[in-house]
Amino acid sequence: MFEFRKILFLLSLFFSFLAPSQQKLTAKELKAKITNNSKLYKTNIDKAYQELNGLMNQSVILKDSISEMKLLDRKCRYFYSKNMMDSLIITSENLQKKANKFNDIYFEAMSHIYIAEIYSINKFPDKAISNLNSAYKILQKGDPESEKIFYAKANVLSSFANIYLDKNQPKEAAKKIYEQIQSGKQLKNKFERDNFQYLNYANLANIYSQFNADSAYHYAKKSILIKPKEVIDEKAMVDNYSVIGKVYKEKKNYESSLKNFHKALYISKKTGMELNANQIYHSLKEIYDILNIKDSSDFYKNKIEQHELKALKSKYNSLQEVINKDKKEQEKAQNAFWYWIIPVFASIGIAFFITKRKSKKPLIESENETRPEINLSETYHDLIELLEKRDPAFMFAFEKVYPDFSARLLEKNSELQQSEIEFCALLKLKLTTKEIAKISFIETRTVQNKKYRIRKKLDIPQNVDIYHWIDQI
Known part of the structure; x- marks a missing residue:
């Protein structure tokens, strides 16, 4: 079973981002788009993300460095929420470069926090801690009265808690969240204070669910109780319902458990926040196995396999x-x-x-x-065999032969999706349009359209053979 992140980033309180437009925007219109898109992000993260790429050009045209960094930061949050760590590391490094260029303390610190999360997930705790220390040191240069700096420091504590969770030290993680709860007392505005603590109590409930069910239930309920009515249900509420569902499951109250897990899943799907969805799938499958409801159990088994x-x-x-x-x-x-x-x-x-x-x-x-030599003929045959069997291990085997392929493609265009990288892998193997169509069970016209989109995304000139271009990667 995969164990995903327990701590929610607290960035959505103050920072919003831009919506797409085909026409040049004025500075005033840009701000309006920021506000509208911020609201959309809270209700549907996927639709909000689709608006980001087009607007990067608008921020560049207007020479609005702050908006440009906000967009990069928003992409980082999206990739974090989707557990897309490969895309996150590239985008966070881009954010770091921009922040250094424009001497922006906040975004420079946030880039270190994102990178720390990636290091921690990949089992490099020392590197993660080093980046968090760098983030905190940078934030010390900022105005201590600034709300923006306050929330960034809160994120440092959240990330430290994540590292302790990755090291299987939940009690140490809980201490970091208690520090955040104490710091929240300095917020004078009641709405901001309640919203901040609602998130903290949800995080605390998540941590306690690993070693103390009663405390987990207590903080989940407290989080729900303190949540401002104006705040839309999102990731923190997914956590709260998941924790309550887990507690009921342990008490063998399966009806109440299912009810809460499905609430969590509904919010997760509605908003697009998938960070801990797999944990919910596992819990639902286990309950349906206990209740001997095979159809539902098989359904969530498939969900688990796809997600993992x-x-x-x-x-x-x-x-x-x-x-x-x-x-x-x-x-x-x-x-x-x-x-x-x-x-x-x-x-x-x-x-x-x-x-x-x-x-x-x-x-x-x-x-x-x-250095061992690779038998290319045999390797090619093995890769084709995996493809024909539609074996999900294909990309793992491919990456072993061409370890830098994905990274080099992403250097050309960091917005490439995993499915597009996999399609490029087929071109790397020099499969014809008909062969790709046959293996992928799609029409030849669809393959041609995919080739056209890849050309555009990678800026491959029309007079250059796409196979030759890909072969140089």
Whole structure:
């Protein structure tokens, strides 16, 4: 079973984003779009996300750096909510670059928080903590009275709690949320304070559900009670109903348990917040197994398999990105080291360098000698066989042969969907339009349309053969 995040980011309180338009917007119209799209995000995250890409151009045209960073930040939140960690790492790095360029403390700190989450999920807690410490250090430069800085610091605490959860230390995670609850007392506006604590109590309920059912139930009910009426049901309410459902399940009150899990699932589907959906699927399947309702059990079994495959692909891709990022950081550190140390070596004498070069040469040759060769003919056959069987392991096998393929495609266009990357993998294997249609059970015209969309997304000139272009990736 996959264990997803327990702590909700608190960013939606102050920051909104833009809606799409085919015409150039004025600054005033841009602000109106921000407000409208913020409301849409709370009710339907998928529809809201569809509006983001087109509006990035508007913010660039207007040279509105703040809106540009808001859009990137919103994309990060979307990918986080969807558990799309591979897309999150790329977008958070883009946000970090923009924040550094425009010297924006808030967004620079948030980029570190997102990156910390990715490191923690991929089992690099030290790297995660390092990024959170960087985020907090950056925020210390900001105005302590600023509400924006206050909420960013709250996110640092939430992320620390997530790291403790990933390390299976829920009691330590709970302490971090208690710190947030204490900090919330400084909010003077009652609506803001109640909304802030409603989220915190939902997070606390989620954490306690791992080791203390009574406390979990207590905080879930408290969260529901304190929630302002004006606030639309979203992720926190999904957590509350899930926790209550879990408590009833443990008490073998299956009727009440099902009722609460279905409430949670309804809100999750309605809003598009899928972060913990798989946990709900598992719980529903277990209950229907106990009640011997096979049709419902099979339905949620299929949901679990689909969800876990999607999550595993995303996690696999994000792990590759994390490893690549870590490599780059190590290389950068080594380069910095040699930048300072070379003058010292130069003063000792050229002979030292000759000796070092000679000692390294056999090591490189040894690495080349032991590197395994790939039997491309056999590998190609295996990949095609997986495709013909419609085996979900195809992309995992493909990524082993071409480990940088997805990352390089995403460098060309970070908005590529997983299905589009998989389609490009078929082109990489030089499958014809008819072969792709046969394997995928779709019309040849559909394959041609997909090729056309890939050309546009990757900006492949019409006079360039798409197979040749993909083969260079």
